[in-house]
Amino acid sequence: MxxxxxxxxxxxxxxxxxxxxxxxxxxxxxxxxxxxxxxxxxxxxxxxxxxxxxxxxxxxxxxxxxxxxxxxxxxxxxxxxxxxxxxxxxxxxxxxxxxxxxxxxxxxxxxxxxxxxxxxxxxxxxxxxxxxxxxxxxxxxxxxxxxxxxxxxxxxxxxxxxxxxxxxxxxxxxxxxxxxxxxxxxxxxxxxxxxxxxxxxxxxGKRVSPQLAEKIKASVCAVPGVLGAYDLFLDSYGPQKQAGSVHIALSNRLSADEVSRLARRVSATIYQEYGIVLTCGIYAVETKNKAVMALRDEITAVAMKYKGVLQVHGLYIDEPSKLISFDVVRDFSVKDVDGLISNITAELTRLHPEYHYHIQPDLDLSD
CATH class of the missing domain: 1.20.1510.10 (Cation efflux protein transmembrane domain)
Structure with missing residues (x-):
């Protein structure tokens, strides 16, 4: 029936x-x-x-x-x-x-x-x-x-x-x-x-349940080559039809073909397991340059000190243009978002004035 x-x-x-x-x-x-x-x-x-x-x-x-x-x-x-x-x-x-x-x-x-x-x-x-x-x-x-x-x-x-x-x-x-x-x-x-x-x-539109978010992210990260899953968002088009998006972290050493294959595999996996149509965005992650990795960890530690910051991800260092960009997931209790971003930018500029910074405030979409 x-x-x-x-x-x-x-x-x-x-x-x-x-x-x-x-x-x-x-x-x-x-x-x-x-x-x-x-x-x-x-x-x-x-x-x-x-x-x-x-x-x-x-x-x-x-x-x-x-x-x-x-x-x-x-x-x-x-x-x-x-x-x-x-x-x-x-x-x-x-x-x-x-x-x-x-x-x-x-x-x-x-x-x-x-x-x-x-x-x-x-x-x-x-x-x-x-x-x-x-x-x-x-x-x-x-x-x-x-x-x-x-x-x-x-x-x-x-x-x-x-x-x-x-x-x-x-x-x-x-x-x-x-x-x-x-x-x-x-x-x-x-x-x-x-x-x-x-x-x-x-x-x-409701927040994704913590249990479902945890399961989906675990399934995404179980795909070989995926280093992390962030910004999971789901929208419902009826009790049995959901569509959404997720950002996946991949090594910056992969070719465009390899990235495409991985993204397609993630989407197919989530559809097969949960019946959810999921679009993948890409975060390139440095996996070999130890100096870049150390700088990434330092920047993450600085941003995480601020009250209301829940997560830092998508950090990318573009050495030729001296631009560092990353996303900051902030709690909904933070009202002065611009002030938070300005304070983080100012501290990072004092520590590493040779770089420019582009910090994107992110919503806390899922657990």
């Missing part, structure tokens, strides 16, 4: 389960005059709509790449997740308004044992649906499915609180319906904001 088929099948299960649960809750809420249960039913219907959006998004994301979108339509799934988050937020806001009205003008709430049994069954159904949907979301790397599964598990907890309120009403004759509706609404709103934040992070 393909990824899209799994998502569609899970979405269909979600639609059927949520519609069935909504019917049960509407019946119980109507008979008991419970706004909390009725709001739960509305939330189930919004969950069913979320499943519809997930299915449509999965289908659209499968469209083949074209001239206008050479990397495909994978990001449509992010838009689907965004719409789901919007639906959850709308449901939460609507529920909050109705709950406040219920607190101001409370209605008499009546429960019976059969009604409580139906609510308990609904809780069990939501727990099963949430676990099932979330597991399929993780399997397919579908943010929309993961969000839907998490939302279903939240719903189970919320409905459990409704059940406790009903028990309190039966035993102590205390009407907590409106107040519980407020709590339910706030939980829904919090979940919606979390989903929206996660999706926005995907659209804006």
């Amino acid at each position: 393909t990824r899209s088929q799994i998502i569609v099948r899970t979405g269909v299960v979600g639609i059927l389960a949520n519609v069935l649960l909504a019917v049960f809750k509407v019946a119980v809420g109507w008979l008991s005059h419970s706004v909390a249960i009725l709001l739960d039913a509305i939330n189930n219907l919004s969950d069913a709509l979320s499943s519809v959006i997930t299915i449509v998004g999965a289908r659209l994301s499968e469209k083949p790449a074209d001239k206008e979108h050479p990397l495909g339509y994978g990001r449509v799934e992010y838009l689907s997740a965004m719409l789901i988050a919007g639906l959850v937020l709308f449901a939460g806001a609507s529920s909050l308004v109705e709950s406040v009205k219920k607190i101001i003008t409370p209605n008499q709430v009546s429960y019976s044992l059969p009604m409580l049994i139906v609510v308990a069954v609904a809780i069990a159904g939501k727990l099963l649906l949430g676990a099932y949907t979330k597991s399929k979301g993780k399997l397919t790397q579908s943010g929309a499915l993961i969000d839907s599964g998490s939302d279903a598990l939240f719903d189970a907890v919320v409905t459990g609180a409704t059940l406790l309120s009903a028990v309190a009403t039966l035993i102590w004759q205390i009407n907590l319906d409106g107040w519980l509706g407020v709590v339910i609404s706030l939980v829904i709103l919090k979940a919606g904001l979390g989903m929206l934040s996660d999706t926005l992070n995907d659209l804006l």
Whole structure:
């Protein structure tokens, strides 16, 4: 079964389960005059709509790449997740308004044992649906499915609180319906904001996970002839399509043909192991001239003394033009980047005035 088929099948299960649960809750809420249960039913219907959006998004994301979108339509799934988050937020806001009205003008709430049994069954159904949907979301790397599964598990907890309120009403004759509706609404709103934040992070671009960055760099450096891997950057074009770049350090003694072969081998290795399209930039490294290597180590030590400097790489000494160039990776806490570069340049100029310096500030893109 393909990824899209799994998502569609899970979405269909979600639609059927949520519609069935909504019917049960509407019946119980109507008979008991419970706004909390009725709001739960509305939330189930919004969950069913979320499943519809997930299915449509999965289908659209499968469209083949074209001239206008050479990397495909994978990001449509992010838009689907965004719409789901919007639906959850709308449901939460609507529920909050109705709950406040219920607190101001409370209605008499009546429960019976059969009604409580139906609510308990609904809780069990939501727990099963949430676990099932979330597991399929993780399997397919579908943010929309993961969000839907998490939302279903939240719903189970919320409905459990409704059940406790009903028990309190039966035993102590205390009407907590409106107040519980407020709590339910706030939980829904919090979940919606979390989903929206996660999706926005995907659209804006996230830092490569330390585990993945470590694995990719290790794979790059495992290619014979590669002396180091730096500036790893990945961009996502859907849950299963990533492209990016990396700088690889190679001996300056290699010919252009040898450099080309190595770069191609690195790109092929990363694609085979991770399915990532990776472009390689080149840093030439002196591997034999001990004087140049000693100067490189000295310059690196000077730059690394400064607060906020995380790494120095790509250092190249052009003796004919007396130009030394290198990259400085700085922490995001460094605000005065120009000042940092100026201070490093000034100290190096005092130590070795015979050289000119070109220092490129680099972002801390990955671990």
